[in-house]
Amino acid sequence: MSKGRPLSMPNVNYEELMSAEIDGELSEEERTLLDKHLISNPDAQSVRTQMTKLSEGLDQVKEIEPPADLGRSIMAALPPVPQASAIAVRPRFRAARLSILKYGYVFAAGIILGLILHQAVTKRTTTVDLNDLYGSMAPRVVGGAWQPADGMSFTSDSLTGSVQLAQLGSTVVLEFDFDSIGTVEISVRYDPQLVQFAGYNQRTAGNLSLTGGNGSLSLRCEDNQQHFLLVLTSPQKIPTTFNVEFLVGGKIVDARALRTR
């Protein structure tokens, strides 16, 4: 701030003083200088009038209401606990505070939940005939009648590839195609009230495990090359956001929001 700082005439930028005047940031000396300058300079008066009108115009700009479902959509996309990615790198002394008993409960609950979810996913996968959507020799999903909706590509030391989001009627497909160094974990989150998981289809023989299904899918890819499709249905055909995160070594290496149209 220049409050209280004496100004020498040759260094004064009067337009900057006008800008500071709008913010109520003029010192007494600066105000005196500006007023003197304005009295003897009609051009400066014109600039000041414009600055004032600009400021008033800026203050009149209306706020926009966010989409009505945005808050719900945000909450639906959140992971179960805060700072999930930080847990994997949490220092050992903190982890040691948790009792073995607590670990046991968490571990057991994880296994039970995993089994239930895996059964649900397997059941759903077998009830959907994916060959109706695309056969092993079919062109890439984004071609043909499928409408590309959004996509992401990524290039880093550990991960290179792309994800394409395409839709056809009420069916939505996320096509993953990437190469990685080491195991990659992928999290896909969406609003379960708008979207249901229908199944998945692997294009390569890579080792892929998938759990979840109700607003959240977790994938673990243990081979270097992966090409697979996640198939979901959106009966209401409302534009929907899919939050996709890639984790390598427990750390997020890329995260994007992909959206249907």
Place this chain on the structure above:
Amino acid sequence: MNDREDAALVAESLRGNREAFESLVNDYQKPVYNMAYRLLNNCEDARDVTQNVFLKAFRNLEGFDPKYKFFSWICRIALNESINLRNSRRVPRGVDERVADGRPLPDDLLCCAELSSEIQSALMSMELDQRAVIVLRHFHHCSYQDIGQILDIPEKTVKSRLFTARNHLREVLCLRGVL
């Protein structure tokens, strides 16, 4: 929106209380959405940015320092997300994205005075760092100190950047016969 209440809600969220975080979402989704919209001039991008902002905030809640305002913290995330999205989409500068993406304006904007839409259009002709100071100062009523924290620049730079940005806006709007 009270700083102490926000800090308490963050602490509650860290204990696993999702309703506490939902309160923060309810309080701040509108300013974050508006900030992203003013920076990117695209409703769907603003929605994506807002969603990503709260996801990142949730994941990094432990990194929030209660000495600072939650709003400043989340605004900084929003600014970075907006820059990342703008860079990934690479929409040519100077192009009015409302026209470029072929989507209609939101109803609220249609109701705005002509000056408001001219201002938004003029904002899009500016560099994003200049746009950001105007948005923070005039639309979110941030102090120089807050703007400095959000943009990680000294207050003196905030002042000079505001001057440059306003002068640019003034010249553009004068050329268009608005001022």
